[in-house]
Amino acid sequence: MIGNSVIELNSVDIFQQKHLVLSGVNLQVSRGEFVYLIGQTGSGKSSLLKVMYGELHIANGEGHAVGFPLKTLKENEVPFLRRKLGIVFQDFQLLTDRTIEENLRFVLKATGWKDKNLIDERIKDVLDKVGLRSKIKKMPHEISGGEQQRIVIARALLNDPELILADEPTGNLDPETSEEIIILLRQISQSGTAVIMATHDYHIIRTFPSRIIKCENGKVLDNITV
Ligand SMILES: Nc1ncnc2c1ncn2[C@@H]1O[C@H](COP(=O)(O)OP(=O)(O)OP(=O)(O)O)[C@@H](O)[C@H]1O
Numbered sequence: 001m002i003g004n005s006v007i008e009l010n011s012v013d014i015f016q017q018k019h020l021v022l023s024g025v026n027l028q029v030s031r032g033e034f035v036y037l038i039g040q041t042g043s044g045k046s047s048l049l050k051v052m053y054g055e056l057h058i059a060n061g062e063g064h065a066v067g068f069p070l071k072t073l074k075e076n077e078v079p080f081l082r083r084k085l086g087i088v089f090q091d092f093q094l095l096t097d098r099t100i101e102e103n104l105r106f107v108l109k110a111t112g113w114k115d116k117n118l119i120d121e122r123i124k125d126v127l128d129k130v131g132l133r134s135k136i137k138k139m140p141h142e143i144s145g146g147e148q149q150r151i152v153i154a155r156a157l158l159n160d161p162e163l164i165l166a167d168e169p170t171g172n173l174d175p176e177t178s179e180e181i182i183i184l185l186r187q188i189s190q191s192g193t194a195v196i197m198a199t200h201d202y203h204i205i206r207t208f209p210s211r212i213i214k215c216e217n218g219k220v221l222d223n224i225t226v
Contacts, residue, residue, distance in 0.1 A: 004030045004031050005028050005029065005030055005031075005064065006029055006030065006031055006033075006065070006066050006162050006163040006194045007027060007028065007029040007052060007063075007064070007065055007066075007163065007194075007196070008027075008028050008062075008063065008064045009025050009026060009027040009028075009051075009058075009061065009062075009063045010026055010061055010062045010063070011024055011025070011026065011060065011061035011062070012024075012025040012026075012051070012058045012060065012061035012062070012063050013025070013058065013059045013060040013061060014044065014047050014048065014051055014056065014058060014059070015056075015059050016047055016056070020218065021044040021047045021218070022044045022047060022048060022215060022218055022219065022220060023218055023219065024061075024219065025048070025061070025219075025220045026220070026222075027213065027220055027222070029163070029194055029196060030194065031162065031192060031194055032189055032190065032191075032192045032193065032194055033189065033194045033195075033211065034185070034186055034189040034194070034195045034197075034210045034211070035194070035195070035196045035197070035210065035211045035212070035213060036197055036198075036199055036205055036210060036211070036212045036213070037049070037196055037197065037198040037199070037212075037213055037214075037215070038198070038199065038200070038205070038212060038213075038214045038215075038224070038226070039214050039215030039216055040215075040216075043214075043215035043216060044215040044218070044220075045167075045198045045215050046167060046198070048215060048220065049165050049167060049196070049198060051063065051065075051070060052065045052070075052085075052163075052165060052196070053065070053081065053082060053085055053087060053165060054068070054070065054073050054077075054078040054081045054082070057070075057071075057073075058070050058071055065081060065085070065163070066081065066084040066085060066161075066162045066163055067084070068080070068081045068084075079111075083111055083159050083161075084159070084161055084162050084163070085161050085162075085163050085164070085165060086153075086155075086156025086157055086159075086161035086163070086164040086165070086193070087156060087164075087165055088149075088152050088153055088156050088164060088165070088166040088167070088169045089165075089166070089167045089168075090167065090168055090169075090171055090172070093148075093152065094140040094148060094151060094152065094155075095140075096139070096140050096141065098139070099136070099137055099138060099139055100127070100132075100135055100136055100137070100138055100139075100140070100143075100151055101123055101136045101137060103140070103151070103155065104122075104123045104126065104127075104151075104154065104155055104158060105119055105123060107155055107158055108122060108123070108158055111158070111159055122158060123136070123158075124136075126154040126155070126157045126158055127151075127154055129154060129157060129188075130150040130151065130153055130154045130157075130184060131150070132147060132150055132151060132154065135147060135151070144177075145172055145173055145177070146173055146174075146177035146180060146181065149169060149170075149173065149177075149181055150181070150184065152169075153169075153181070153184060153185070153188070157188070157193075160193075161193055162193060162194065163193065163194045163195075163196065164185070164188065164189075164193055164194070164195045164196070165196050166185065166195060166196070166197040166198065167197075167198045168198055168199060168200070169181055169185070169197060169199075170182065170199065170201060170204065175203065178201065178204060179204070179207065179208075182204050182207075182208050183208075185197065186208060186210075202226055205226055206226070211223060212224040212225070212226060
């Protein structure tokens, strides 16, 4: 980590294949910040997030995410970067054939946890953080959409990340449940984990104001008001 930054991008160009999606990106996000990422469909929000979790390489410029240098990041280092990130995306859903507990245990084991007692404790800890300890033995289809999204957030917290990247985490939820998810993500940021959240939901942004960055015309604009 550079000082207090969890994300540091300096003059970064981001390509998808040969297509320059974003150019000259300068962005700094500090520990514990809560940041909205907005922009029209196709403006580059997902590409920007992909750079942050090591899915897309940066062509020009310099970048760091949770202390990892993005320009020189090697394929075999990506899992270590991801362990310090929590990812809450619509296409990273729960495994439907196992309980909430088994979903969480699966991730811990896959990221190197071995001690059964520590694993059990960690699972209870993250479920407490999202207020759903009582659902530990349920299957995903036995809980509501909002509860499933809270479990996805619990899963993202398992390895105590420095940064959560959330792509439209309220996309499929009703307004009231969406607000609950945002309140939870904001609590998480206040406890020190930065959150960057892509959204199209202006109601949420107005109800819970915070720093906004916007992808527009191939650039990233900072401190936008809507
Ligand atoms: N795998 C890919 N190969 C080639 N071009 C891509 C690829 N993924 C995205 N693009 C292009 O890159 C540009 C930015 O896409 P990106 O998915 O980052 O936008 P977005 O702002 O996240 O959109 P949305 O709100 O729809 O998710 C678009 O022009 C898109 O067509």
